[in-house]
Amino acid sequence: MSDALLSDLAADVGEQVMVVRQPIFDRGKSVWGYELLSSPPPQGHSEQVAALEDLISFQKEKLSSLGIEFSTDKKLLLNMSGYNHLNSYDFSGYLGDIVFGFSNTAASSEHGSFFVSNMHEQGGSVAIDNDLDESVFDSLMDKCDIVKVSLEGKMPSDIVNIRRKLKNYEGKLLATDVSSWEAFEGTRALGFKIFQGSFFSLPLIEEDAGLQVASVSKLQLIRELNNPGCDMEELASIIASDVSLSYRILKYINSVAFGLKREIKSIQQAVALLGLNELKHWATVVVMTDLDSTPKGEELAYMALQRGRFLSQLAGTIEQCQLAPETMFMLGLFSKLDALLSYPMDKALDGIALDEAIKAGLCGERNEYGNCLRMLEAVETGKWEVANAILKRYGFSVPKAATQYLQASSWAARQLPSMKSQ
Template sequence: MSEIFIGRQPIYDRNLAVYAYELLFRSAEANAAEITDGDMATSDVIVNTFLEIGLDNIVSDRPAFINLTRPFFVNEHTISLPKDRVVLELLEDIEADAEVIEGVKRLSEQGYRIALDDFIYHESLKPLVALADIVKIDLMRLDRDEVRNHVQQLREHPVRLLAEKVETHDDFLYCKELGFDYFQGYFFAQPKVIRGQRLPNNRLAILKLLSRLQDPGISSNELENLIAQDVAFSYRILRYVNSAAFSLTRKIESIHQAVVFIGIQSIRSWTTLLAMSQVDNKPAELVVTAMVRGKMAEVLARKLNIDNPESFFTVGLFSALDALMDNTMEEILTQLPLADHISNALLHRQGIHGEVLECVLTYERGQWEKMPTMKLAKHQIRECYLAALQWAGDVCQQLID
């Protein structure tokens, strides 16, 4: 895996509360941009933010300001970002020609907030000001009289004003007196470099598949289409459903029939298991370990008469994802739309799901003195483990081989 980096600098409101963060290209942990290709830098920031590290991990619930180059504004097919989470910055070196103005107008009408970066007033920029939500004024490029004149001219438009490159307390007080809405600069905080790990392509694709499979809103048709995209998945699932394990009276010939006969949740579980088994450069025994954990957690939940025991299978199965993906569980869960109680069980062993998972893991490690028994006798827990071993062995022969 390779390391990835994002620069993040806070933007404050008039009460010095963090309003947003500007995301900045960084190619290394050194706090400097080193940009040689603006389009590449923009793409890198977007990919690392949304597909690798995760937006919430970088900005929490705050808006993210993202610098975009000309192609991202004029090409109708390049922007697909959450409108309520981002502010699109038009860089100061982009010429305000008709194509750019039309692109900004289109994005504004789609619901995106637009910011004009390092703004210096010129008559040709009036159409952009009319479309903008925020105008950023660089204090290093203008003297104080020029800053005041800019504020007076821009107050004719319903835009918010952001003072950037605020270097001193005096700068802040001056801009606040002029009526600026937001403030950014070294006086408050230097950019912080956020580090992450880029998953290998095979593992990233599988994580995206797992994410779709775990979406609680997925329909049976969507699930069927998802499985149908992989012939090997379809073949293995049909082979397993038609095995003696289900003792069906008729042969199942399609994924649609399989969903009808054994249910969407079961099909989703098997497809999830298959996806995990496809991770490259990982021993098959690791997937077997995940299977045993999942089944043991489910059987324990059934013995304890807990509702929805299938969800315990998911917790046990996913407890091995960090080892499979060579990444931290925290990073992985940013890519998976799991319910809070499942995420909390995986991360913090919280709730009944976390308690059951802790029982499974301590039994697996032979840490008998630490094992929570949850009012079960130790021989009952052993029976659950042995049942899970038997099940995992049977499934491996029919589903994964």
């Protein structure tokens, strides 16, 4: 494929197709790999890519723009359904970080069976769906490294029965559509090795458990930073009182991601240059990204930043949207506060100076802010019709919003490294 054609494809994806990175976690809640979820292309645009190597390069390029650089310790799960390049012979370049996933249509084809057999012989990795036709599944099971089991629409007893049927399978079991921490723990107890779904973005709240000491102090910082009565002198004092926060704010403000032309050497200088509200804003962002330092927390911080940026860009683009971009950024940013703290949202928001309507939306009320969050959740889980229905209220659509979504994803990926303490 020529560079020009690949560039056209990238522009096509950036402008018309939403691309969402979905993490896959292992049993210890570390990131095992990623899969790209893409919205359907508009009518008249093909989903086909000319050759397998171009498809892989294309997906890796998108993931790179979303902050993911692959090596053998992070996998790319590549869904082969719908692609017509299963007659490849040379897999030598794909044996380290690519896992080829097959659904019913691709796996049932003659090319699909040939592809799986050749990949297996050369030491590559293949994943197949448990829901394949029984004869196809039986013929491929011994040649694949991963069996995917979707939890969607299944009762716990169904998953137990599936696990029983696969008791002699020696590869990894991947639970997909895991939508709660209970489902994660249940499939984990059944011996599943890797997990994909929205569970990680939900708060993991243990009964009668309070906030950890470190989280209490950080939440108090967020409250103080968003206090309308906080003046420049007090803001400088608040930030300077926390050595780690001071370091990370200065590191971020002086980073390439922030884009200032001269070095800022003190919090007082930052206040004078950026202004009170601007520094409050970015100090809040820096504190939010430091609430959970686990791999799960890093994914949540990325989501919070990406959501905030995307909503603020939409607010600045859609004429029918009367919500201020700054307000929409904070809505997206705070939408993962409960998950980052493992604490109920209503309690986490207590004492934070946000508009009551925003707080209500964050706590699940179906107001205008809550609808924006439901649109985000629909995008992140591939419920494109739901996302479109909400966007249409503002005269917008998923294809029209795709550019802002990819830009927001790329922006969030660039910001995070500059905000870390190390």
